[in-house]
Amino acid sequence: MSKKRKIEEEHRNFQKEWTDKYCFIKNGEAIICIICNQSIGVPKEYNLKRHFEKKHKDFNDKFAGDFRKQKITSLLKSIKCEQNVFKTFSDISKDSIEVSFEIALLLATCSRPFTDGEFVKKCLKKASTKLCCSNCVTKFEAVSLNRMTMQRRIIDMSSQIKGKFSEVTNKFVYYSLAVDESTDITSTSQLAIFIRGVTSTFDVYEELLELCPMKGQTRGSDLLQCLLTCLSKQQLDLTKLIGIVTDGAPAMIGRENGMVSLLSKHRLKLGIQTKLKNYHCIIHQQNLIGKKLGFDNIMKYVISVVCFLRSNALNHRQFKEFLNEIEAEYSDVIYFSEIRWLSRGKVLERFLALIEEIKMYLLDKNQPIDNLENSQWLCDLAFLTDISAHMNTLNLKLQGKNLLISDLANNILAFQVKLLLFQSQLEKNNTCHFPNSHSMFEKYNQQAITYAEHIHKLQLLFKERFKDFDTDKIDFRTFANPFEVSYEHSDPTLQLELIDLQCNEELKIKFKEGNILNFYKCLQKESFPELIERAAICSCLFGSTYICEQLFSLMKLNKSVHRNRLSDENLVAILKLNTTNFKPDIASLVSDIQVQSFKQDNKF
Numbered sequence: 112m113s114k115k116r117k118i119e120e121e122h123r124n125f126q127k128e129w130t131d132k133y134c135f136i137k138n139g140e141a142i143i144c145i146i147c148n149q150s151i152g153v154p155k156e157y158n159l160k161r162h163f164e165k166k167h168k169d170f171n172d173k174f175a176g177d178f179r180k181q182k183i184t185s186l187l188k189s190i191k192c193e194q195n196v197f198k199t200f201s202d203i204s205k206d207s208i209e210v211s212f213e214i215a216l217l218l219a220t221c222s223r224p225f226t227d228g229e230f231v232k233k234c235l236k237k238a239s240t241k242l243c244c245s246n247c248v249t250k251f252e253a254v255s256l257n258r259m260t261m262q263r264r265i266i267d268m269s270s271q272i273k274g275k276f277s278e279v280t281n282k283f284v285y286y287s288l289a290v291d292e293s294t295d296i297t298s299t300s301q302l303a304i305f306i307r308g309v310t311s312t313f314d315v316y317e318e319l320l321e322l323c324p325m326k327g328q329t330r331g332s333d334l335l336q337c338l339l340t341c342l343s344k345q346q347l348d349l350t351k352l353i354g355i356v357t358d359g360a361p362a363m364i365g366r367e368n369g370m371v372s373l374l375s376k377h378r379l380k381l382g383i384q385t386k387l388k389n390y391h392c393i394i395h396q397q398n399l400i401g402k403k404l405g406f407d408n409i410m411k412y413v414i415s416v417v418c419f420l421r422s423n424a425l426n427h428r429q430f431k432e433f434l435n436e437i438e439a440e441y442s443d444v445i446y447f448s449e450i451r452w453l454s455r456g457k458v459l460e461r462f463l464a465l466i467e468e469i470k471m472y473l474l475d476k477n478q479p480i481d482n483l484e485n486s487q488w489l490c491d492l493a494f495l496t497d498i499s500a501h502m503n504t505l506n507l508k509l510q511g512k513n514l515l516i517s518d519l520a521n522n523i524l525a526f527q528v529k530l531l532l533f534q535s536q537l538e539k540n541n542t543c544h545f546p547n548s549h550s551m552f553e554k555y556n557q558q559a560i561t562y563a564e565h566i567h568k569l570q571l572l573f574k575e576r577f578k579d580f581d582t583d584k585i586d587f588r589t590f591a592n593p594f595e596v597s598y599e600h601s602d603p604t605l606q607l608e609l610i611d612l613q614c615n616e617e618l619k620i621k622f623k624e625g626n627i628l629n630f631y632k633c634l635q636k637e638s639f640p641e642l643i644e645r646a647a648i649c650s651c652l653f654g655s656t657y658i659c660e661q662l663f664s665l666m667k668l669n670k671s672v673h674r675n676r677l678s679d680e681n682l683v684a685i686l687k688l689n690t691t692n693f694k695p696d697i698a699s700l701v702s703d704i705q706v707q708s709f710k711q712d713n714k715f
Contacts, residue, residue: 134163135151135163144163144167145189146170204253205701206250207253208701208704209697211260212695212700214261215265216265218231218265219265219684224258225681226258228258236252262681265684266680266681268684268688268695268700269687272687272691272693279310280347281346283316283347284310284647285351286307286308286309286353286651287306287307287308287356288304288320288356288653289355289653289655289658290302290305290338290355290363291659292325292329293666295666295667295670296667296670296671297670299679300329301663302334303319303662303663304319304338304341305317305320306347309650312632313629315628315650317512317658317692318691318692318693319686319690321345321683322666322679322683322686323337324679329362330368331368332373334370335370335377339377349377349381350385352387353385353652354387354648354653355388355389356652356653357370357371358659364391374387388652390654391579393519393655394657394660395655396577398452400569400573400576404495404498404569405565406495409488410495412482412488416469416473417446417458420472421444421446430472433471433472434465437468440464440465441464444461444462445457453503453507456500459495460500462496463547470484487557489555490551490552493550497546498565505522505526509654510655510657511657514655515654516587516649516652516653517587517591518591519654520584521587523573523577523580526573527570527574531570537560537562537566538563548562586645586649589605589642589645590645590650593613593622594622596609598613605641609642611639618630628650662686665686670682
């Protein structure tokens, strides 16, 4: 037995009678004399006896018989009281640190500056003096909320979550990436990398992998190097990378020097033969289609009128007051923003709703209103408003986190079918799905058939833009509903498994419960190996970079013009806490911090 283990064994076998004979007690791992509070390293009886006889040899003479027992009891009570005092300090300190972590988490998730912690403390102290007892005021004083403490707390929680996620990534059977790049307030290019992985038990995780600041150029090779460094740091296997989705920028998807092309070449050099599924973000493509609807003359005039009404302060005040006086449906028009996905439809809808009021105000200001009295222009405006509203509805369905790519593809397919319906109805002069056009066409006796060709043009744009999804639509359909897929027209490797699946009544019941991932969890790998593998691939694929766009909104909210010196480390920590599905284990973090007693002004 080693010396260390021998000492531990002697600690465990500490004799109770040694307290009566030599006035020693066991306190945790230490052996303490209750007379002088000195501890003994090795709790052997010889050491205890030597200490007692050398330093307290007159103790037995002063206190004999029952009086000695009373004195030992008194000393024990005294030392326990001292321990309880420190225990109270310790408990208060732990509670204070835990509250400090909780408030730091709130500051991070609410995108507030670190210095707001001091403001929160002032509020707590002010409230506690009115609502709580004096003892509670002391507890609030002990909570450290200065800016440096808030910064450390946020970084500690972020680091803990990274550690938790690293444990999960080792279990991934496949994963895909969503990559996008944007510039922050200091002109630093930030590369956002999100990962979506699936385990063998069909647990899907979608997390921020890294936000990489790029100080120099942002060529495809630079983006690739940054991506590979991030994957290497996380010890992610490139053979498990099955797909990547980007925003479609040339540096991302360039045929020769784009990041995705260079990544595919790099995988081939490593001997990875699996083809990388590369998608252009569904939402970006849908938004690009919206810009190619035509009717540029409509949008140009609407934007010019909106700018006239809102860019001049006097005009804006008078217009709002005018709308208030006549009790209009809306109190103002909306500015147009090219980068906002829903802006076009919202601006047109508000403009059309206030068109009579706008006409009256422009007349009063001696502004030309030729277009607002042109029947053809008004009919075009109504049609553009209606089709933009349909596009906005589709856009909203494509937004969100943790969406399966099969659901996104189904929404695109459904809209393409709707376009076929719209075209056939407009050719028959039926405008039931175009309410604004219906009223405007009736007012000016306009034929709806003239707009059917615009719907046909929209169909062709959708077909061209989403052809990369068409190549995988059979796999998406099989994943989403394997019971409705024809096994005769399926891949030969799947046919026998589909027959077994479609003839199993228990699995049909499980599928009807609604959760597709739970359904695949209950499949046996021995019976459906090919189906499970393809389902794992589909479940981990990204369909859009929505999650990256959401991150950039948070980035600009946190690293703003008033907070532009926020360091990259602190920015990543804040964004990690904002986007993660993991919850920080605050109790564990508190236990790792050395707790100490405090004074009123201490900060730790």
